[in-house]
Amino acid sequence: MNLHANLIPLYMYLGHPLPRPEHLYDYLITRQGIVKRIESPVASADLLLAPIQADLIGLRLQPYPLQPLQLKVPRIPGCLLQAVLADARANIEQEVMYQFKLNAGEGWSVTLPAQERAWARVGYRSDPTNVILDLHSHHTMPAFFSKTDDADEQGGRLYGVIGHLDRPEPQLALRLGGYGHHLYNVPALAVFEEIGPFGEIYVNEAEMAAYHGDQSTWLSRWLPWR
Numbered sequence: 001m002n003l004h005a006n007l008i009p010l011y012m013y014l015g016h017p018l019p020r021p022e023h024l025y026d027y028l029i030t031r032q033g034i035v036k037r038i039e040s041p042v043a044s045a046d047l048l049l050a051p052i053q054a055d056l057i058g059l060r061l062q063p064y065p066l067q068p069l070q071l072k073v074p075r076i077p078g079c080l081l082q083a084v085l086a087d088a089r090a091n092i093e094q095e096v097m098y099q100f101k102l103n104a105g106e107g108w109s110v111t112l113p114a115q116e117r118a119w120a121r122v123g124y125r126s127d128p129t130n131v132i133l134d135l136h137s138h139h140t141m142p143a144f145f146s147k148t149d150d151a152d153e154q155g156g157r158l159y160g161v162i163g164h165l166d167r168p169e170p171q172l173a174l175r176l177g178g179y180g181h182h183l184y185n186v187p188a189l190a191v192f193e194e195i196g197p198f199g200e201i202y203v204n205e206a207e208m209a210a211y212h213g214d215q216s217t218w219l220s221r222w223l224p225w226r
């Protein structure tokens with residue numbers, strides 16, 4: 001039995017070479033702040049979670065070179081995104097969840113996990129094996145990550161939302177899950193070979209922070225009737 005199996009490592013970064021996390025993620029205290037290092041089957045990335053302004057005298061902390069997002073999977077053929085768009089448009093009165101899977105030797109496929117469809121929420125349970133991207137439809141609503149999505153999207157894979165499907169240029173937003181945190185604004189062309197007719201939505205993280213602090217500010221820009 002491995003007594004350390006449930007412990008997440010926390011390192012102080014003193015400038016020495018540090019291998020990537022062995023298992024999903026770890027934390028570093030660095031000169032610039034607290035860093036979470038993600039090493040999932042889908043991607044590597046480092047998130048600066050909490051900048052530290054104070055000089056922690058005596059700890060000899062060094063600035064840590066943050067790993068930019070690096071995806072570990074090939075891009076998804078555009079035809080699969082087109083197929084999802086067609087299906088979501090055919091079900092425009094409800095949210096639908098799609099899962100993009102990568103199987104060794106077989107390539108990419110899309111499945112609909114067992115789900116209860118509803119106007120405002122997709123509930124789903126599924127086997128996450130080989131799932132690289134969870135993408136759900138916001139039908140005629142804007143593509144944005146809701147608090148419900150935050151609660152559902154706690155893994156380390158890619159997560160996406162499509163919205164405004166009634167328009168000629170629908171919206172697409174993508175993020176990387178970081179086991180409870182998220183890296184926003186993953187470029188769509190890093191994930192898909194082509195994205196037409198979608199337009200990408202980029203999240204303003206300062207506005208996101210305001211949204212999480214006070215739902216009335218950020219959300220009211222999208223949903224003016226609230």
Ligand SMILES: [Zn+2]
Binds near residue numbers: 136138144145149
């Ligand atoms: Zn959603």
